[in-house]
Amino acid sequence: MAFTIDSMLTLNNGLEMPRFGLGVFRTEVGIETENAVRWALEAGYRAVDTAALYGNEAEVGKIVRSGLVPRENVFVTSKVWVNNLSYEGTKAAFEDSMERLGMDYVDLYLIHWPVNDWQGSWRALEEIYRTGRAKAIGVSNFLQHHLEALLDMAEVPPAVNQIEYHPYLQQPDLRTFCRDHNIALTAWAPIMKGRVLDVPVLNEIGEKYGKTAVHVTLRWMLQTDVITIPKSAHKERIYSNAEIFDFELSDDDIEAINALDCNDRIGPHPDHFGE
Numbered sequence: 001m002a003f004t005i006d007s008m009l010t011l012n013n014g015l016e017m018p019r020f021g022l023g024v025f026r027t028e029v030g031i032e033t034e035n036a037v038r039w040a041l042e043a044g045y046r047a048v049d050t051a052a053l054y055g056n057e058a059e060v061g062k063i064v065r066s067g068l069v070p071r072e073n074v075f076v077t078s079k080v081w082v083n084n085l086s087y088e089g090t091k092a093a094f095e096d097s098m099e100r101l102g103m104d105y106v107d108l109y110l111i112h113w114p115v116n117d118w119q120g121s122w123r124a125l126e127e128i129y130r131t132g133r134a135k136a137i138g139v140s141n142f143l144q145h146h147l148e149a150l151l152d153m154a155e156v157p158p159a160v161n162q163i164e165y166h167p168y169l170q171q172p173d174l175r176t177f178c179r180d181h182n183i184a185l186t187a188w189a190p191i192m193k194g195r196v197l198d199v200p201v202l203n204e205i206g207e208k209y210g211k212t213a214v215h216v217t218l219r220w221m222l223q224t225d226v227i228t229i230p231k232s233a234h235k236e237r238i239y240s241n242a243e244i245f246d247f248e249l250s251d252d253d254i255e256a257i258n259a260l261d262c263n264d265r266i267g268p269h270p271d272h273f274g275e
């Protein structure tokens, strides 16, 4: 193994979560997901982000359980999809996910979008958390007003909010709110689905360090306490995307990337999901 990625962030319940991992949204069911997860583990990744929606929990589970890396050294996240957002629906969906993963616990379990009866769903997550079958629980795509409502009712506060986050969509107010309430931020679409390679400022910064715009973007997240889970189904990219632990951005670089924010969203706005 060329390197080991062991940089961890401590969540609000004390659990250590790798700051860097593999996303598998739209990684095809079957051999494509099996290969991607295997290559990632071989490359040193120690976190995989899946979801019931992605249809590939079984493949993720198969490779994580394969013994390539001890199960306890791999951080597995899954999510309950919107059709199961109710107390009973989420309890059943969790059992189905665990069955597909073939695991007796998941490291992090998230509500995928703040729609339907997500409050009932949170009660189910709290119950699951208390059994130890999810080591941490959290949410995804929650805006500040959703988080305020959740914090009002929660007996267990969310450990993570996974949101669309990249140089063009930084949501500084939501970030500050999460930081102030000890909720870790995970970035989805961190490399703007590959489009960061078209951003001149990121390429210029990369040239100084012999790195690509993808590396610069992921390193910016590492240095600013945002967990990141870039997706690739290609071996070379999976290896390459992880080469972010051998250089450091300057304060000026960080400022220049912060200045790229233009509130440009790729995915749905959480207040208009499904419309």
Ligand SMILES: NC(=O)c1ccc[n+]([C@@H]2O[C@H](COP(=O)([O-])OP(=O)(O)OC[C@H]3O[C@@H](n4cnc5c(N)ncnc54)[C@H](OP(=O)(O)O)[C@@H]3O)[C@@H](O)[C@H]2O)c1
Pocket (backbone or CB within 6 Å): 022, 023, 024, 025, 026, 049, 050, 112, 140, 141, 162, 163, 187, 188, 189, 190, 191, 192, 193, 194, 197, 214, 229, 230, 231, 232, 233, 234, 237, 240, 241, 267
């Ligand atoms: N919670 C949510 O609602 C939500 C929504 C979306 C995503 N997510 C999670 O976040 C993860 C990451 O987000 P994402 O997959 O949407 O977007 P992303 O990671 O920003 O981008 C993935 C895309 O970039 C390409 N890519 C990867 N590495 C590259 C490189 N070095 N050079 C050029 N292109 C590269 C990939 O293509 P190849 O695969 O062909 O290499 C893929 O098309 C997902 O996989 C999923 O786990 C969560």
